[in-house]
Amino acid sequence: MAMTIHVDIVSAESEIFSGLAETIIAPAIQGEVGILPRHAPLLTQLKPGVVHVKKGDDKEEETFYINGGMLEVQPHKVTVLADTATRAHDLDEAAALEAKQRAEKLLSDKQTDIDYAKAQAELVEAMAQLQAIERLRKIKG
Numbered sequence: 001m002a003m004t005i006h007v008d009i010v011s012a013e014s015e016i017f018s019g020l021a022e023t024i025i026a027p028a029i030q031g032e033v034g035i036l037p038r039h040a041p042l043l044t045q046l047k048p049g050v051v052h053v054k055k056g057d058d059k060e061e062e063t064f065y066i067n068g069g070m071l072e073v074q075p076h077k078v079t080v081l082a083d084t085a086t087r088a089h090d091l092d093e094a095a096a097l098e099a100k101q102r103a104e105k106l107l108s109d110k111q112t113d114i115d116y117a118k119a120q121a122e123l124v125e126a127m128a129q130l131q132a133i134e135r136l137r138k139i140k141g
Contacts (some may be wrong), residue, residue, distance in 0.1 A: 003037040006077045007053055009064055011085040016064060017053065024078050025052040026071050027128075033071070035078055042073040048128035050088060050135055051080055063088035063124050065132040088136045091129050100126035 003057040024035040027049030033042070051064045069082035103123035107116065 002055070005035070005037040005039070008078070009051065009053075009066075009082065009085055009088075011066075011069075013084070016085045016087070017032070017062065019053075019055065021053045021078075023053050023054040024051075025140075026052075026080060027051070027066075028071065030061075035073055038075050039073050039078075041075070042071070044071050045069075046071050046080070046082070048125045049084075050128075050132045063136055065091055065129060065131070067128070069086065074138045083101040088132045091133050093133050096126050096133065098130040103139070 001054055004022055005024070007017065007021045007024055008015065009017040013088055022037070027036070027047050028044045029047050030044070033044065035042075046066060048067045048071045048124075049065070053064070054060075054111060055062065056082045064080075064085055064089050066080065066082035066085045069080060069085075072079045072081070099122060103119050103126060106119040109124065113126050
């Protein structure tokens, strides 16, 4: 049996995942990080994106979408504290496309008085959701 590490993925609303994994891949601000059992301690900020959790000998993988948060790594435990988190297969592609189009429209309309930082953040989140959906399709396909 391969070595595993305990993983908790939690959001402000609830615990999304708790279990053992062989590998975790998460979207850190500086780029994706891969975590294996006995990884050195680490605390880093996460950006919107996909967290991959590869479990057990059967190589089953679970995919989660987070819209940011923190990642804490201890030698035998990984905790993802997400602002919001959901299983990737639960994402709504139509809603993500609509949010992307709405944010792009706001950013392109120079006549309205908008909060550009908020519109940019909405665009980044919508794009990350769409990328998560696309990755999930590739995994299944």
